[in-house]
Structure formats: structure tokens, C-alpha cells
Amino acid sequence: MTTDRISIALAQLDCAEGAVTANLDRVRTARAEAAARGADLVLCPEWTASGPPPDGGFAPALLDAVEEGVRALAAETADGGPALLIGAPWRQDGRTHGGLVLLDGGAVATLRFRHHRPEGAPFVAGPVPGPMSVRGVRLGVMAGADLESLDVAETLAESGAEILAVLDAEPFAPGGHDRRVQAAVVRVIECGLPLVRVNPAGGQGRRVFEGASFAIGADRSLRVQATAFEEHLVLTRWERDDDAWICAEGERIAPTEGAEALYRALTLRLAGHANKNGFAGAVVPLNGGLDGALSAALAVDALGAERVRVLLLPGPDSAADRLDDAVETAELLGCRCDRVAIEPALRAFDSMLAPIIAGGDADALDTGLRARVRAVTLATLAEGMAALAVTPADPPPGGFAAFAGVDAAAVRDLVRWRNAHSAPGLRGPAGRVVPARVGG
Structure with a gap:
């Protein structure tokens, strides 16, 4: 099945470490808003289900709660509303991965795993991912860190991805938003594909996440820019033009800078x-x-x-x-x-x-x-x-x-x-x- 239109909501959420039930309830609220606004798909940040990775690693009980909660949330997508793409720690073959999980049609429809792993991180590296089909569109889904080098985006583009979708969870640093946009523009130029990137918004321990999610067209123009430092849901609307996807101009809030x-x-x-x-x-x-x-x-x-x-x-x-x-x-x-x-x-x-x-x-x-x-x-x-x-x-x-x-x-x-x-x-x-x- 193919389509000529898709509406993708970027849900920059404030998810707490270990608070699985509360975090997934935030996803439910975002999905309901996105449904009311006509979205086909809701993108949530990396680690949405669990909150940011704890310093001591993921306890088995937390991983159990994440899988149970995510599968229950998946069942709710049988209602015909938007699909969900969320980040969650995910066990496979006895190993914990940074999961990128598509929920649609009442089930866990597709799984991809974060490829690049920082030294000492409480998860293992997954294989270079291939695209996933979502409502007739081939999305090149990756974690934020996977965008920093060419290999993942290039493999996705060569495998038929039509839009790059980045689930991020990068802590705030002065000038960090500009660096994220520039890194995205570099990949757009190299791959010739448009890109959406969703980031959390909230504080957790020593870390804080600024949100400021965005969409960039294949022509490198900034098409959508969400607000910074607060939870927010922003809609991106796409149309197919020949073999390319065009993002309509949408909400663009100037980024917060300096002091x-x-x-x-x-x-x-x-x-x-x-x-x-x-x-x-x-x-x-x-x-x-x-x-x-x-x-x-x-x-x-x-x-x-x-x-x-x-x-x-x-x-x-x-x-x-x-x-x-x-x-x-x-x-x-x-x-x-x-x-x-x-x-x-x-x-x-x-x-x-x-x-x-x-x-x-x-x-x-x-x-x-x-x-x-x-x-x-x-x-x-x-x-x-x-x-x-x-x-x-x-x-x-x-x-x-x-x-x-x-x-x-x-x-x-x-x-x-x-x-x-x-x-x-x-x-x-x-x-x-x-x-x-x-x-x-």
C-alpha cells in the first residue's frame, strides 16, 4: 500500500526515569491530541517508555514493566487512530537494546534498534537498521546518536527510505540545538531525503532536555520548529511529489538562545x-x-x-x-x-x-x-x-x-x-x- 499524504506529529514529552506507567500515559495524551488534529503517526523521543537510562543500568523489573506497558499501549492502536513510534529499552535474545518500536494495528508492528552505543552504556549496539513501512511510507528510523555518522542514514537511504525520522534524547548544552540542526542538514544533503527529529523536553537529575523538535525538507529548508523547554506537540504535513516527499510549512517558533x-x-x-x-x-x-x-x-x-x-x-x-x-x-x-x-x-x-x-x-x-x-x-x-x-x-x-x-x-x-x-x-x-x- 502506498499513499500520497501523511501527517506526522512530533511529541516532545517530559518522561521520568523509571516511571513507566506515567510515561506511557503521557504518550496516550499526546496520541489523543494528535488524533484530534488528524495525525497518522506520532513520533515520541528515544527512551520514552523508561525515561533516560539510569546510571546503574536497566533493572530486570523495569524492563518487564516497559515491555508489558508497551504491549498494552500497542493493543490500543487497534482503534484506527494514529500509529505510535516510541523509544524504549527492549530485550531480545537476552540482551537489552535501545529499541525504536512501532505500534500499529493493535500490535508491536516493527522493531529497530539503536546502532551506535557509547562506551559504558547499559545496552548493546544493534545492527544497522533498514527502513520500516508506516501507513504506506518507508521511514528511515534511527536514534539521535545514529545521525552523527553517515553509515546509518546512508544505509537507510540506499535501502529505500523516503523520510528520515530521528528519535532523539540529547541533553541540553549551550549551542546544542544549532549543532543538531546542522548535523541534520548534513545528512539531508548527503542522502537527499527530508528529515524529522523529535527531542524530549524536561529535567531529570543532572540532565535537562530542551525539546525544540523540527522538520527539514529535502531542499534543506527548516519547515517546522517546535518550542523549546516545554512539552509540545507539533504537526508536520507531507505530500508526495513524484518520488519525493514535501513537508508543508508549519509552526516555526524561533529557537531560544544565549542567556x-x-x-x-x-x-x-x-x-x-x-x-x-x-x-x-x-x-x-x-x-x-x-x-x-x-x-x-x-x-x-x-x-x-x-x-x-x-x-x-x-x-x-x-x-x-x-x-x-x-x-x-x-x-x-x-x-x-x-x-x-x-x-x-x-x-x-x-x-x-x-x-x-x-x-x-x-x-x-x-x-x-x-x-x-x-x-x-x-x-x-x-x-x-x-x-x-x-x-x-x-x-x-x-x-x-x-x-x-x-x-x-x-x-x-x-x-x-x-x-x-x-x-x-x-x-x-x-x-x-x-x-x-x-x-x-
Whole structure:
């Protein structure tokens, strides 16, 4: 069977690690929306069923749940609605693969496996895939990593693929979207085929995925561009012209770049970590500095002011103007501010330890002790409130580093951007969120 038209929906979903039932329910919701909009096929990202691969590998129970859930979802495609193409870890002959699974006609219709495998990955490499027939169109389906070298795309094109379909799950990195588009354009030029690429949108642990799925025509033009940093379903509509498939111009949302992209990525990462791990909210220590103020702004934009408490931990080293700046930061953000003086704890430690460590470097000991008391106080309060302790870097056990690895110049750029802008998905107030004396 052949066709002259096909409508392919790109569903950039926020799937959580190990949450198979919730992840597949997200697919069901996307499929229902796609059906209402006339789609024939819904493309979902790599690892949709399981969420991103866990550091410790796929447990047998998780693989069992994935296969059971995917087969149950496959049965639902007997209703005549859109076919589904999803990523899932998949066992075959006792080995775990990165599966690309077509669900159609009430069954698992076709399986392909990710070919390129990073060193140490918890799955094995599959053979170079051939095309799969979907509603009369021969799709060259591959995982995101398989697009980075020519062999997979070239084999698919030589085997009769008509449209390249890439199920991606590449974590955010500054400039990463441009690199993905350019890599896709290179393959389009080499193979002479149009391409669609779907990417997740959401945070999970240390990783965050920006979405920004797209379609590129065989003429290398960008035909469709989805929004970034939020779940979204975008439709691509195709018509056959002689032996080529043409993608109609559709929704095109300008990509997010620069400080805004990094800020939204950090916010989405924090929100994903807190929400997917069941934290009631966040506790952020402030000392009047720029790093703490940015951490608090990210927490409020991620979770909302009602779920964030800032914590002042004044001690002998605390300047009054810095504490005033911390209080002003909390007021600008609209979140609760609590003050816990650490001097009683310092005196107690001094009373306990002074007779033993007499003659040591008192200043160094005091500095180290103040830092440890603050860290223990933060961790204890966060645990008592079932909240996430958020610091710029080096969080206490169980805490979260809001922007570890971001250099000082980028921190200032992020603060300047946020004081002048807001963006979709940010839950904090519009306007200035870091005091002028702190952030300039």
C-alpha cells in the first residue's frame, strides 16, 4: 500500500526515569491530541517508555514493566487512530537494546534498534537498521546518536527510505540545538531525503532536555520548529511529489538562545529534579551574594514562590548590608524568609572543642566551623520540611546544585537577563528579582 499524504506529529514529552506507567500515559495524551488534529503517526523521543537510562543500568523489573506497558499501549492502536513510534529499552535474545518500536494495528508492528552505543552504556549496539513501512511510507528510523555518522542514514537511504525520522534524547548544552540542526542538514544533503527529529523536553537529575523538535525538507529548508523547554506537540504535513516527499510549512517558533536558553535549562532541570523526586519545595540559603540570589530566583521560577523558602544564617562574619540585600531578594521574589542565627551553635562547639584543640589556628577553625554549621542547619531544615536544599554549588547530601560549572561571567549574564526579562514557563514575578546592589 502506498499513499500520497501523511501527517506526522512530533511529541516532545517530559518522561521520568523509571516511571513507566506515567510515561506511557503521557504518550496516550499526546496520541489523543494528535488524533484530534488528524495525525497518522506520532513520533515520541528515544527512551520514552523508561525515561533516560539510569546510571546503574536497566533493572530486570523495569524492563518487564516497559515491555508489558508497551504491549498494552500497542493493543490500543487497534482503534484506527494514529500509529505510535516510541523509544524504549527492549530485550531480545537476552540482551537489552535501545529499541525504536512501532505500534500499529493493535500490535508491536516493527522493531529497530539503536546502532551506535557509547562506551559504558547499559545496552548493546544493534545492527544497522533498514527502513520500516508506516501507513504506506518507508521511514528511515534511527536514534539521535545514529545521525552523527553517515553509515546509518546512508544505509537507510540506499535501502529505500523516503523520510528520515530521528528519535532523539540529547541533553541540553549551550549551542546544542544549532549543532543538531546542522548535523541534520548534513545528512539531508548527503542522502537527499527530508528529515524529522523529535527531542524530549524536561529535567531529570543532572540532565535537562530542551525539546525544540523540527522538520527539514529535502531542499534543506527548516519547515517546522517546535518550542523549546516545554512539552509540545507539533504537526508536520507531507505530500508526495513524484518520488519525493514535501513537508508543508508549519509552526516555526524561533529557537531560544544565549542567556535565556541557559536560564530556562537550569530552571527546568531544578523543577524536574524537585517534582520527580517528590520534594514539597525548596530551601535556599542567602547571604546577600550574587550566587545565592540567582539560586533563589531559579528556585522560584522553577517551583513558584509559595514552594520556596529562603534562609538567612547570620553569624559573626555576617555584614548588616549583606543581610539587608538578602531580605530584599526574598521580597522581590515574593517568597518566605526565615532567619536562624548560628552563634548559639558556634558557642556550643567552642565550649566542647576548645580544651582539645587549644593552640590551633583559631581563624581557620572558626571559618570551617561556620561553614559546617550552616550546611548542617540547611540540610536539617530541608529534611524536616521535605524540601530540597538548593545551593549554587557543593550542596549538602541530598541537596541540589543550582548552577554548578557555570562561570562567574555567565552568572552575571543570567542575572542581567532575568532582571530584564521573563519567559514562558517561569513561575516567578516579572521584572527585577535580584537587587541592584547585588546584581547591578
